[in-house]
Amino acid sequence: PVRAPVDLHALTAEVAQAQGAAHRLQLPAQPALIPGDAERLRLAISNLVANALAHAPAGSPLEVSVQQSADALEWSLRDHGPGVPDYALPRLGERFFSTGEGRGSGLGLAIVRQVAWLHGGTVRFESAQPGLRVVLALPPRA
Numbered sequence: 001p002v003r004a005p006v007d008l009h010a011l012t013a014e015v016a017q018a019q020g021a022a023h024r025l026q027l028p029a030q031p032a033l034i035p036g037d038a039e040r041l042r043l044a045i046s047n048l049v050a051n052a053l054a055h056a057p058a059g060s061p062l063e064v065s066v067q068q069s070a071d072a073l074e075w076s077l078r079d080h081g082p083g084v085p086d087y088a089l090p091r092l093g094e095r096f097f098s099t100g101e102g103r104g105s106g107l108g109l110a111i112v113r114q115v116a117w118l119h120g121g122t123v124r125f126e127s128a129q130p131g132l133r134v135v136l137a138l139p140p141r142a
Contacts, residue, residue, distance in 0.1 A: 006041055008032040008075045008136075012064055015046045021053055024062050032066040034073050034138050036119050044115035047108040048077050048134050055081035056131065072121065073140045078133040084125070092125040112136070 009032045016025040052062050056079035063078040116123040121138035
């Protein structure tokens with residue numbers, strides 16, 4: 001991928017605005033800069049925001065946070081929806097996997113996993129009680 005500085009918070013705000021959810025987004029004030037391919041990261045974040053919007057109650061917040069370490073920048077998005085059963089957490093992001101609720105093709109989170117991998121990172125899914133937290137762990141430098 002083409003690598004240039006990307007602010008994940010600004011990208012998230014743009015995606016949320018495009019999806020009509022900017023008013024629900026709770027973003028930290030500081031930037032979350034990583035070297036990356038902006039278009040691929042936009043696709044991943046777009047899939048994550050769309051997924052959160054599809055599963056969270058109308059009007060509930062979408063919370064973004066970031067933690068920085070020497071090894072990774074961990075950007076996360078939490079919704080306040082019903083979450084997913086514990087057995088399904090390790091399978092989220094597998095192509096065509098669905099929790100059986102009749103929503104989605106099972107490709108959106110697989111795309112997120114692929115974008116993370118292309119950036120040398122990972123994606124993980126955590127129960128947030130209520131809701132789901134998705135964490136993108138990406139290297140802080142190229």
